[in-house]
Amino acid sequence: MIDFKELIKKAINARNYAYIPYSNFAVGAALLTESGKIYDGSNIENASFTPTNCAERTAVFKAVSEGERKFKAIAVVGGKANESISEYITPCGVCRQVLAEFCDENFIIISAKNEDDYKIYTLKDLFPGSFSKESVL
Secondary structure, three states: OOOHHHHHHHHHHHHOOOEOOOOOEEEEEEEEEOOOOEEEEEOEOOOOOOOOEOHHHHHHHHHHHOOOOOEEEEEEEEEEOOOOOOOOOOOOHHHHHHHHHHOOOOOEEEEEEEOOEEEEEEHHHHOOOOOOHHHHO
């Protein structure tokens, strides 16, 4: 059973560590692995923009760099820094592609405003017809 509220709480906390001097848009993510570990991430901007890394990819890359390869769910929150979260956000296209590398189409994506106000999607809902490992093998 996935504890959605715990994942959302960790994503909200991760948002506090965002490095966002250009957009002032803080994003936090919390990724649940099949082994039960949770990896969090925040967005990290760069002056030349291309090297900027989203919160979701930060969490995935942290997990993969520690040997995790199978994931169950991710919670994502975001909004202007120092303001309460007032909108639902979902992973960008690049993040969806990274998730597709490690997750099946039933992977759960939680888009939240807070622990009690959230929407649930699957990767298939947000990324139908994705380019996958099977596309190149």
